[in-house]
Every structure is written in structure tokens, then in C-alpha cells.
Amino acid sequence: GQQVMQIPQYQHVQEGEDFTTYCNSSTTLSNIQWYKQRPGGHPVFLIQLVKSGEVKKQKRLTFQFGEAKKNSSLHITATQTTDVGTYFCAGSPTSGTYKYIFGTGTRLKVLA
Amino acid sequence: ETGVTQSPTHLIKTRGQQVTLRCSSQSGHNTVSWYQQALGQGPQFIFQYYREEENGRGNFPPRFSGLQFPNYSSELNVNALELDDSALYLCASIKYNEQFFGPGTRLTVL
Numbered sequence: 001g002q003q004v005m006q007i008p009q010y011q012h013v014q015e016g017e018d019f020t021t022y023c024n025s026s027t028t029l030s031n032i033q034w035y036k037q038r039p040g041g042h043p044v045f046l047i048q049l050v051k052s053g054e055v056k057k058q059k060r061l062t063f064q065f066g067e068a069k070k071n072s073s074l075h076i077t078a079t080q081t082t083d084v085g086t087y088f089c090a091g092s093p094t095s096g097t098y099k100y101i102f103g104t105g106t107r108l109k110v111l112a
Numbered sequence: 113e114t115g116v117t118q119s120p121t122h123l124i125k126t127r128g129q130q131v132t133l134r135c136s137s138q139s140g141h142n143t144v145s146w147y148q149q150a151l152g153q154g155p156q157f158i159f160q161y162y163r164e165e166e167n168g169r170g171n172f173p174p175r176f177s178g179l180q181f182p183n184y185s186s187e188l189n190v191n192a193l194e195l196d197d198s199a200l201y202l203c204a205s206i207k208y209n210e211q212f213f214g215p216g217t218r219l220t221v222l
Contacts, residue, residue, distance in 0.1 A: 001171065033211070042202060042213040043155065044114075088154050090211075099145070099168045100211070102154035 002027050004091050006103040014111050019079050021106035023072040023089035030092045032065055032072045033100065038085040046074075079110045114138065116205050116214035124220045125193050133188045133217045135203030143167070143206040144186045146178060149216070150199045161186055193221045 003026045013019050023032070031050040035043035047056055049065035049072060056063045062075045072089055086107045090100040115138040125131050137144050143162045147155035157170035161180035175191040184205070190197060198221045204211040 031209070033209075035211075042216050043204075043211075045210050045212070048209060090155075099157055099160060099170075101157065102147075105154050 002091075002093055002101055004089060004101050004103040006087075006089060006106050008106055009104065010107045010109075012109045012111060013079050015081060016078050019076040019083070019108055021074050021087050021089075021108075023074075023091075023103050025070045025091050025093075025101075027093055028069050030069075030094055032069075032092070033090045034063060034072075034074055035088045035090060035102075036085050037088065037105075041085075043088060076108075079108070081110050081112055084108060084110050114205075114212035114214065116203065116212050118201075118203055118214040118217050120217060121215070122218045122220075124222065126222050127193055127195060129193050129221075130189065130191045131193060131219060133190075133201050133203075133219070134185065135187070135205075135214055136185045137203075137205035138207070138212055141205035141207045141212070142184050144180060144184065145204045145206065145211065146186070146188045147202045147204065148172070148197075148199045149202055155202055158188065190219075195221050197221050 033048045034046040037043045053067045054065040060077045064073045086105045088105045089103040117136045119134045145160040146158040149155040158172050159169040160167045164180045177189045180186040200216045202216045204213045
């Protein structure tokens with residue numbers, strides 16, 4: 001079946017350092033979403049990417065969707081302690097539906 | 113907050129029992145998805161309901177079933193509970209392709 005993998009599984013950074021997580025799907029995606037889940041919390045929607053090669057920015061966060069629509073990345077510039085949590089990508093294999101396959105997640109710890 | 117509520121917050125059951133979990137969607141959201149999230153893993157898609165009809169299903173056995181009501185609230189029912197069913201169960205109401213997750217129900221099966 002379709003799989004969505006993320007690397008790295010864990011990342012510890014010093015506050016102020018940059019952080020990147022990569023998401024790879026075994027099949028082409030219609031669109032991809034990114035979520036943040038704080039410890040003990042629930043996933044919170046960050047953004048959706050739809051177009052091949054799309055790049056979107058939200059303050060210190062930069063999201064990219066690969067040209068082949070099979071991979072994506074999230075980059076955080078100058079991490080802060082509030083960035084702590086697990087970041088998930090979620091890919092939709094089929095256009096026009098809301099069924100998403102979540103990635104394995106990257107757990108970020110930021111050391112002050 | 114997302115405006116999506118789930119009940120109960122926590123639940124302990126024994127193997128073989130049945131459980132019903134509930135979700136109230138945001139007003140006007142006619143699509144809801146249910147996910148199972150085991151500890152340390154990403155959410156796994158169980159199924160989705162659109163206007164009271166099942167609109168897709170993940171790789172879960174038939175003992176996982178659901179309902180969506182006219183007010184778009186929904187239920188997840190699990191029969192013949194197994195130890196591996198212990199997880200956080202999340203519902204997400206959907207509008208304009210954005211998923212709004214509830215706080216989840218933590219189910220422990222002993």
C-alpha cells in the first residue's frame with residue numbers, strides 16, 4: 001500500500017538553529033498538508049500545498065512541494081522553544097477527496 | 113481551538129468489549145474523518161463520512177464502524193476490542209480541504 005515516510009524521526013536543535021524535515025511518498029500525491037502536534041495534543045493544520053514545485057512561507061516556516069509531487073519539506077528558520085512538537089506531513093493520493101495518509105512524523109526538540 | 117469536541121476524553125475497556133466514541137463537528141462541516149493514532153506514530157485513516165454516508169475507508173477491519181447524524185456529529189464504534197486497539201482516536205471535521213482535529217479520545221484496552 002501507499003506509504004509516506006519522513007526523515008529524520010527525531011531532531012534536537014539548539015534554539016536559534018534551523019530545522020528541516022523531509023516527507024517522501026511512494027506514489028504521486030494530489031496535494032500535501034502539514035500538521036504540528038504538541039506533546040499530549042492533537043494535530044493542528046499548518047498549510048496545504050497543491051501545485052508541483054509550490055513554495056509557501058509562514059513567518060519562519062517554509063514549505064515546499066516537489067516537482068514530481070512525491071516529496072515535500074518543511075524548513076524552520078531560527079527555531080524557538082515554541083516550535084517543539086511533532087511535525088507530520090499528510091498526503092492525499094486522489095484529487096477531490098479528503099482522504100489523507102499521514103507520514104511517520106519528525107519529533108523536534110529545541111534546547112534553550 | 114478548532115471547535116471540534118470528542119467524548120469521552122479517556123476510556124478503559126477490556127478485551128472483547130465494545131466501545132462507542134463521539135465527535136461533534138464544527139458547524140457547517142459536513143465531512144468528518146476518523147483516525148487512530150498509536151503512541152509515537154502518525155494518525156492512521158479509519159474512514160470518512162460525508163452527509164451521513166461512508167465516503168472511504170482505510171485498512172481497518174469491519175469491527176470498526178461509524179455513523180454520521182443529520183447534524184453532522186458522528187460516532188466511531190469498535191466491536192470485539194483487542195489489545196492493539198489501544199490508541200488515541202481522533203476525529204477531524206473538514207471544510208475547504210482543511211482538517212480540524214478534535215482533542216481525541218484515549219482508549220486503553222486491558
